[in-house]
Amino acid sequence: MNTTNISSVVPTKYWQLLADGRVQCDVCPRACKLKAEQQGLCFVRANQDNQIVLTTYGRSSGYCIDPIEKKPLNHFLPGTAILSFGTAGCNLACKFCQNWDISKSKEVDILADYASPITIAQVAKQLGCSSVAFTYNDPVIFMEYAIDVAQACHVEGLKTVAVTAGYMNDAPRREFYQYIDAANVDLKAFTESFYYKIAGGHLQPVLDTLCYLKHETKVWFEMTNLLIPDENDSPQEIEAMSRWIVDNLGVDVPLHFTAFHPSWKMLNKPHTPSSTLNMARDIAKAAGIRYVYTGNVHDHIGGSTYCHQCGAELIGRDWFVLSSWGLNADGRCAACGTPCAGVFLDKMGKWGAKRVPVRLHEFNK
Structure with a gap:
C-alpha cells in the first residue's frame, strides 16, 4: 500500500x-x-x-520486532514476537528518560518512516508477529493514530499493547483502552514529590489509570517501577506502593522492578545495584503480590515465573529467552493445577531475544 x-x-x-x-x-x-x-x-x-x-499521524521514529518480554510483559503471550513502534514527544518530562532522543525530540527528522494503520497491521502479520506495541514514547499523545492502528490489527487477528506512563484524562482513557489488549504501565514512584520534581507530573492520575484498568476493563496489564538510587528506592516507599497495589489492584498484577542506568539529565546517579532490586522484590512478595520480577539485569530467579501455590517454575527466563515451560494448555501449573494469571498460548513461544529493525516504507509498494 x-x-x-x-x-x-x-x-x-x-x-x-x-x-x-x-x-x-x-x-x-x-x-x-x-x-x-x-x-x-x-x-x-x-x-x-x-x-x-x-501533527505526527502516520509517522514513526522507527519499527522493530522485539520479544514481548522486552515491553516488559511476562504474562501476555510469552515468547512471541511483537512489532514495536513509537513517534516523537511525550507528555511527561522525566529527567531520567532512557528514550529522551525520541520523547524530547522537537524535530520532524526523527519521524523517518511513514505507514498507514493497515500497512502496519499487514506487515506485522506477514512477519510472524502476534501483536503490535505502541512504545518508545507514550501512545497517549498519538492516541488517534494508535487507535486506528489497533483497529487494523484486530482485523488481522493481532493483539495490541500500550507501553505507557498512564498519564491520561478519564474520557480519552476510556476511548483509548477500548482498542488495547494489554498494557505495561510505568508507575515511576509512589510519592507526589517525585512525580512533580523529577517526572514533571502528578501521581494521582497514574493511580486512577491503574484502578480504571483493573476494575473497568478486561485489558491485561503489568506495572514497571524503575528504581533510582536515593530517589524512589527506600524500603518504606516500596512497601507503601506494594500495599497500595494489593489493596487496590489485587495480588495478580505482575510488578517489574527495573534497574536504572544513568541517562539524560541524571547522569550523576549510579546504576541500581542488584541488591536493591532483590530487596524490592522481597518486600513486594511479602506484601502479597504473587508475580514480582527484576529487570535490566541478568537474574534467572528474578526474571522467571513461579507458581504461587507450590513454587514450581512455570516460565524460566534467561534474559528474553524462555528456558522452561511448566504451564498446561489452559494456563495452569503442570505440577499442582493452580491457575497462573495472564494470557497464555498452549505452548512455549520460540521468538527468543532477537531484535529485528523493520523499514515499513519497503512494504509500501
Whole structure:
C-alpha cells in the first residue's frame, strides 16, 4: 500500500476553546493552553485553526520486532514476537528518560518512516508477529493514530499493547483502552514529590489509570517501577506502593522492578545495584503480590515465573529467552493445577531475544 499521501496532521476531539481565545488540550492532566500555532509540551499536539490537531499521524521514529518480554510483559503471550513502534514527544518530562532522543525530540527528522494503520497491521502479520506495541514514547499523545492502528490489527487477528506512563484524562482513557489488549504501565514512584520534581507530573492520575484498568476493563496489564538510587528506592516507599497495589489492584498484577542506568539529565546517579532490586522484590512478595520480577539485569530467579501455590517454575527466563515451560494448555501449573494469571498460548513461544529493525516504507509498494 502506498502511504506517501497520508496527511500527518489530523483533527482531534479532546479539547475546548477558552474565553481568552486559547485552546486547551484535554487528553492528559497537563491541560496545555495553547495560542495559535503553539505546540503542547508533548510537541505533537498543536493549536491550528482554533482546534487541537495531531501533527505526527502516520509517522514513526522507527519499527522493530522485539520479544514481548522486552515491553516488559511476562504474562501476555510469552515468547512471541511483537512489532514495536513509537513517534516523537511525550507528555511527561522525566529527567531520567532512557528514550529522551525520541520523547524530547522537537524535530520532524526523527519521524523517518511513514505507514498507514493497515500497512502496519499487514506487515506485522506477514512477519510472524502476534501483536503490535505502541512504545518508545507514550501512545497517549498519538492516541488517534494508535487507535486506528489497533483497529487494523484486530482485523488481522493481532493483539495490541500500550507501553505507557498512564498519564491520561478519564474520557480519552476510556476511548483509548477500548482498542488495547494489554498494557505495561510505568508507575515511576509512589510519592507526589517525585512525580512533580523529577517526572514533571502528578501521581494521582497514574493511580486512577491503574484502578480504571483493573476494575473497568478486561485489558491485561503489568506495572514497571524503575528504581533510582536515593530517589524512589527506600524500603518504606516500596512497601507503601506494594500495599497500595494489593489493596487496590489485587495480588495478580505482575510488578517489574527495573534497574536504572544513568541517562539524560541524571547522569550523576549510579546504576541500581542488584541488591536493591532483590530487596524490592522481597518486600513486594511479602506484601502479597504473587508475580514480582527484576529487570535490566541478568537474574534467572528474578526474571522467571513461579507458581504461587507450590513454587514450581512455570516460565524460566534467561534474559528474553524462555528456558522452561511448566504451564498446561489452559494456563495452569503442570505440577499442582493452580491457575497462573495472564494470557497464555498452549505452548512455549520460540521468538527468543532477537531484535529485528523493520523499514515499513519497503512494504509500501
